[in-house]
Amino acid sequence: MTTLAFEDFTPGRVFELGTTVVDRDEMVAFARRFDPQPFHVDEEAGKASIFGALAASGWFTAALWMRLYVDEVLNKATSLGSPGGEELVWPAPVFAGDELRASMEVLEARSSRSRPGLGLVKLRARLHRGDVLVFHSTFTGMFGAGEQA
Amino acid sequence: MTTLAFEDFTPGRVFELGTTVVDRDEMVAFARRFDPQPFHVDEEAGKASIFGALAASGWFTAALWMRLYVDEVLNKATSLGSPGGEELVWPAPVFAGDELRASMEVLEARSSRSRPGLGLVKLRARLHRGDVLVFHSTFTGMFGAGEQA
Numbered sequence: 001m002t003t004l005a006f007e008d009f010t011p012g013r014v015f016e017l018g019t020t021v022v023d024r025d026e027m028v029a030f031a032r033r034f035d036p037q038p039f040h041v042d043e044e045a046g047k048a049s050i051f052g053a054l055a056a057s058g059w060f061t062a063a064l065w066m067r068l069y070v071d072e073v074l075n076k077a078t079s080l081g082s083p084g085g086e087e088l089v090w091p092a093p094v095f096a097g098d099e100l101r102a103s104m105e106v107l108e109a110r111s112s113r114s115r116p117g118l119g120l121v122k123l124r125a126r127l128h129r130g131d132v133l134v135f136h137s138t139f140t141g142m143f144g145a146g147e148q149a
Numbered sequence: 150m151t152t153l154a155f156e157d158f159t160p161g162r163v164f165e166l167g168t169t170v171v172d173r174d175e176m177v178a179f180a181r182r183f184d185p186q187p188f189h190v191d192e193e194a195g196k197a198s199i200f201g202a203l204a205a206s207g208w209f210t211a212a213l214w215m216r217l218y219v220d221e222v223l224n225k226a227t228s229l230g231s232p233g234g235e236e237l238v239w240p241a242p243v244f245a246g247d248e249l250r251a252s253m254e255v256l257e258a259r260s261s262r263s264r265p266g267l268g269l270v271k272l273r274a275r276l277h278r279g280d281v282l283v284f285h286s287t288f289t290g291m292f293g294a295g296e297q298a
Contacts, residue, residue, distance in 0.1 A: 063182075083240070088237050
């Protein structure tokens with residue numbers, strides 16, 4: 001298997017990460033444990049809410065994106081974790097049964113000044129239901145430089 | 150029970166949200182499902198990593214904060230959800246058994262121009278282990294105005 005190293009994350013490159021379907025039971029179980037607001041755990045409260053139906057916790061939506069990113073990129077890469085990000089947006093609600101398509105775009109890449117062999121990659125996460133963007137985030141990933149670098 | 154409305158979120162007000170202890174089994178189960186990077190799911194890989202031990206997924210850490218925020222603030226408030234945030238930072242790793250203390254600080258509050266009765270509150274989330282800040286985030290919450298407003 002080819003390992004993705006820092007040098008492979010060139011600005012403008014887009015990684016398509018595949019799709020996932022929102023499982024109702026898992027969506028509600030997640031909300032019960034981590035985000036038990038009425039519109040995330042109760043059908044009727046969801047209908048009466050600003051979302052118009054039982055809606056996923058935004059943290060669940062983010063976590064669904066993360067799993068696809070780990071499977072398609074991070075666990076095939078010289079990933080060294082993430083210090084965080086600077087944007088986290090849920091422009092539209094996510095509902096049970098939604099099929100979500102994930103992608104990741106490289107925005108910037110630079111070598112660390114203080115730590116040779118380490119590269120910092122700024123990237124944009126996106127999750128779409130059809131043409132509707134339901135989640136996006138901009139954050140930084142740390143990756144080891146390739147052995148040939 | 151007094152309901153917290155938009156007017157109660159005055160800039161500078163800090164809400165102490167209590168503490169939670171990181172359960173090892175739950176931490177690993179979360180990572181297996183949503184963030185199965187080796188240093189989040191395997192003890193040895195964690196020791197060999199930049200973190201020095203098996204470390205929590207940052208999304209799990211964020212979700213732990215969220216639960217305390219829901220229990221102590223949102224489910225006692227006129228919460229109408231969140232459109233997102235502009236900062237998400239994990240300055241230090243979180244480990245199994247850590248006791249984490251959560252807080253929320255109101256940074257800004259303004260009434261919506263387009264939607265009367267709706268207020269937008271910019272707030273900072275923080276999670277500490279002792280004096281070490283392990284998670285912080287800045288995002289916006291939407292709250293209904295109080296009936297007396």
